[in-house]
Amino acid sequence: MENLLKVKELKTSFQTLRGEVTAVDGVSFEVKKGEILGIVGESGCGKSVTSQSIMRLYNEKELVKYEGEVLLEGNNLLKLSEKEMRSVRGNDIAMIFQDALSSLNPVFTIGNQIVEAIRLHEKISKKEAKKRAVELLRLTGIPIPEKRVDAYPHELSGGMRQRAMIALALSCQPKLLIADEPTTALDVTIQAQIMDLIVELNQKMGMGIMLITHDLGVVAHTCQRVIVMYLGQIVEEGMVDEIFKNPSHPYTKGLIKSVPTTNTDVSRKLYTIKGVVPLLSEAGEGCRFCNRCEMATEKCRTSKPHLYSMKNEGHRVRCFLYEKGGDCHEAK
């Protein structure tokens, strides 16, 4: 399949009171046309920063510095002027945020906000745009869209709001949709509905989707490929089946083991990865995971591992265990 988005050695650093902090450190991956790519990791691992760097949402005048390349159909977004970038945002790439209540402007109606998004990129009348907004709301499964279009965000339920947010994102039929934890703030039953909607829209409209989540269950159900991130770096990458069947990085293994499933023996304690995600500024010389890793050696503490290719195509792991490539030697 053709590449839609190709990110090469992306590095995003912020200027803070405590000095410069690199939140995303040399991340490379691609999203193919029509594919759903999952990006997983604990909070603070750089998932959201990666997605917002792709759209260049941070204030570039003062606090952020981007390095590397973000190629959308071969066009480097990091080189575009602010004006050119504006015509990309919302038009070619759109974004769904975590909490629809705080992400929708409270003082404008849903319809108003969708109409604005449409008219920013297309020259059509307000009336036509509003008709489109109603259609979009219908498409995302909002009942009585003719009425809801004039509602304020706070007048809708959580699930409806997230649907409206999705309608807003789809308003210009983007080529790439970035969904940043789209279901975290919702009830479990509604979560499933929203995820189904996203998959359905992906099949209907054929756009590429970057799904950012910390929920491995969601990834297993919806994505074709997955990237596991830890402290601003990719630690493992591969097809979903491959990763779930044969997780290789100790961190991925831990993540998968710590998901509760119905066939787990209840008497056994749920697995946890020891420790917490350290601060970015505390990343040491060696592998960033070594302090929490059960298999860490002296080498892990002193030198940095690269991404090593595994036997199956597209499966890559950042761990010295696989330095020689090929099959992994299980520790236990």
Added chain:
Amino acid sequence: MKKYFFKRLFYTIVTLLIVSVILFVLTHCTGADPAKLVLGIQATPEAVEDLREKMGLNDSLIVQYFRWLGDILHGDLGTSYMKNKTVTELLGESFMPTFNIAIYAEIISMCIGIPLGVLAAKYKGKSASVAISSVALLGMSIPGFLLALFMMMAFCVKLQWFPVAGYTPAMEGFLEHIRSMTLPAIALGFPQAALITRTTNNAMLEVMNTEYIKTAKAKGASEGAILFKHALRNALIPIITVCLQSFAVFFGGAVIIEQIFNIPGIGTLVFSSISSRDYYVIQGAVLVIALIYVVANILMDILYGIVDPRIRITGKSK
């Protein structure tokens, strides 16, 4: 909504009643005898006693208070001891000058404050923003009466652009009216302009950090649209608050500025009445100013509801 409105009205009336009690107690517990003041030092004790009886000063304070309150409810604020006019007449004469200065000062402070506040938020961290906040800090630090003195020294005496003092009503020539109001309005409005700038800036900076601004940016909205459409609209509540409060502040600050520019407004009236212990005038004038403050607050509530749809709902549910 109706219930909320009546509740609000009830509290307003209670507040005004408490104000009236405070005023009454303050003015009547000073020990000075208005009858003596009216008659002068040479008055005989008999004459003073006679006048006291006539003025009702020999009744108990509670009786006096309720008599005064009853008169107010009939629209009678009492009669001045010194000026042989009713308080309503005096207030009517002096209301317009003060109201004019306050309106002009409000226009000046809003026209300067809001745009500068937005600009300072736009250029956050840059020299333009530092310059604006420094000027705002300076504006907040210059007392209005000093600004008035400095401006008089520069514009009235050296350059002779404006009259040194006095008031020309709008009816007697609009240009002269504006000329006589310019400096007082600036002296009154500039410190508030600084306050509005800072409030606008803070409110904007807070709003600019919200998620929906990120959404607007992700839609591809331009910086101007983000600032003026999405952010300013959401930052309006604190801005409305500070603007309407400043209107009440202008009525209070007028006491000083009117003295300097010799304007026959409410401030001058109160000031002269305080020194002559003209109880009814002080009470009436301060009550009117308190009423303006209360009305400004109610207006503020109504505007909140117009600006923010979420408040409309809570208003209803209350």
Added chain:
Amino acid sequence: MKKSRKHSDRYFMVKSLMKNKLLLIFAGITLIIAIAGILAPVIAPCDPYLEEPVNRLMAPCKEHLFGTDIYGRDVFSRVLYGVRLSLLVGVMTALISTAVGIILGLLAGYFRIMDAVIMRICEALSTIPVYLMAITLITLWGVSTKNVIISMAIVYAPLVITVTRGVAMSIREQTYIEAIRAAGASWSRIVFGHMLPNVISPVIVQMTYIFASAMLVEAALSFLGAGIPLPEPSLGNILNEARNVIFSSWWLVVFPGLCLIFIMLGINVLGDAIRDVLDPLSN
């Protein structure tokens, strides 16, 4: 790198404030003026009350740095004493209104019955503009430094009461207060042990504001002749006595005026800095 975790955000806030040159300059100038005012009895070259009619209305010169006033008194000495008096009024007003405000605010925040009464009165007081209230109180009680301070403390106490009560109420609603109350903690333990410590930061921010406004109002009132009684040198009084000669003798307005402006600037800058450090979230 590891070191950074030992310091709190507050430490970094202070550190970044120290880098702000403008702030340091203003703070420095204000500090110099304030110290000069405090040390007025030591450094003033002349007696601020000494009248030398021969030397009346002299422009600034070597003997009289800021010139002389209509009675031939040395303006430099009078300004120094004036700064001293203004600072005194500001500090005393801030202290008294804060003390009264915290006590009443805590009572209102803890006892629901007191809340209704105290807050209604505060609301009523806040409808009367500061200047009007202060002028009324001072003229009715008679002009004296003591009355200026007391009447301004009355004017500003409602501010502190409102802030204190807000914080106290929000703490009263917290679950842990309910828990310790259930465990038998007395009201004084809750009020002084849990509410008071949380009230301090926001009240300090209010205090700087009151300090600045009180000095400003005092100057304005004295300027109108309704503040500090006359021969006493306060910044407002110096301006008041100059009212008739303002246009010919600029030094009588400019020097005390600039002093007042610089002090206000310094306090405002300081107030901002305190707010940033005590309440980093507001930034």
